[in-house]
Amino acid sequence: xxxxxxxxxxxxxxxxxxxxxxxxxxxxxxxxxxxxxxxxxxxxxxxxxxxxxxxxxxxxxxxxxxxxxxxxxxxxxxxxxxxxxxxxxxxxxxxxxxxxxxxxxxxxxxxxxxxxxxxxxxxxxxxxxxxxxxxxxxxxxxxxxxxxxxxxxxxxxxxxxxxxxxxxxxxxxxxxxxxxxxxxxxxxxxxxxxxxxxxxxxxxxxxxxxxxxxxxxxxxxxxxxxxxxxxxxxxxxxxxxxxxxxxxxxxxxxxxxxxxxxxxxxxxxxxxxxxxxxxxxxx
Numbered sequence: 001x002x003x004x005x006x007x008x009x010x011x012x013x014x015x016x017x018x019x020x021x022x023x024x025x026x027x028x029x030x031x032x033x034x035x036x037x038x039x040x041x042x043x044x045x046x047x048x049x050x051x052x053x054x055x056x057x058x059x060x061x062x063x064x065x066x067x068x069x070x071x072x073x074x075x076x077x078x079x080x081x082x083x084x085x086x087x088x089x090x091x092x093x094x095x096x097x098x099x100x101x102x103x104x105x106x107x108x109x110x111x112x113x114x115x116x117x118x119x120x121x122x123x124x125x126x127x128x129x130x131x132x133x134x135x136x137x138x139x140x141x142x143x144x145x146x147x148x149x150x151x152x153x154x155x156x157x158x159x160x161x162x163x164x165x166x167x168x169x170x171x172x173x174x175x176x177x178x179x180x181x182x183x184x185x186x187x188x189x190x191x192x193x194x195x196x197x198x199x200x201x202x203x204x205x206x207x208x209x210x211x212x213x214x215x216x217x218x219x220x221x222x223x224x225x226x227x228x229x230x231x232x233x234x235x236x237x238x239x240x241x242x243x244x245x246x247x248x249x250x251x252x253x254x255x256x257x258x259x260x261x262x263x264x265x266x267x268x269x270x271x272x273x274x275x276x277x278x279x280x281x282x283x
Contacts, residue, residue, distance in 0.1 A: 022135030041104035196221035216254035243283035252277035
């Protein structure tokens with residue numbers, strides 16, 4: 001029984017999908033399946049065949065109009081029953097109309113009263129014109145849904161990209177701030193700007209001084225002093241800018257050259273400054 005009900009449910013869903021796409025055969029099958037039930041319920045409320053047939057006709061035309069509209073949710077037979085209840089509420093109370101529809105749904109096919117053939121033919125004739133409108137409306141809805149899904153996909157991808165970029169930037173900022181802090185503490189602890197300034201003073205009175213080397217020492221001292229006097233945390237942009245300045249002048253290599261020409265103690269102190277400049281140039 002469960003397999004039979006599942007098969008029947010799948011068949012009904014397939015019928016509803018085809019009906020929403022404007023298939024004339026599916027619309028005819030939908031009418032054949034529901035017309036007798038709707039007519040039987042209408043007779044329970046209206047009491048006369050003419051009024052019942054008119055209520056069914058209005059219900060069917062309303063359902064076709066809904067199919068050709070922008071929105072249509074739920075099963076079509078359920079929607080038709082709600083439309084029929086609305087039509088029958090003009091003849092009786094809503095409760096009476098709804099009860100009649102519920103009773104007719106529970107009746108076996110052989111218990112239902114058949115809709116007169118001439119009225120059934122009139123309702124079938126409505127399908128020819130309605131199917132084209134329903135198919136056009138379905139095409140528009142499908143196109144809008146595709147556009148909406150594409151837009152949603154773009155928004156989701158953009159959001160994920162922003163999140164990933166933010167996380168990566170946050171990690172980069174954290175790493176650079178740690179590097180900046182450690183390097184700044186070493187510069188301050190070893191007083192490297194002062195070391196470079198002392199060497200620059202000694203170097204300026206040396207007979208074999210090189211203008212290039214003297215300028216390199218001055219630039220190195222300025223960079224080390226800038227880092228030592230800066231804030232606790234340096235931004236990646238600031239670190240890149242300082243590193244680029246040192247690389248452009250080749251300060252680390254030039255300071256090492258000068259260090260090799262100094263006495264042992266001053267050489268060691270200046271070599272520490274050269275090593276710091278190497279780290280700066282790697283930013």
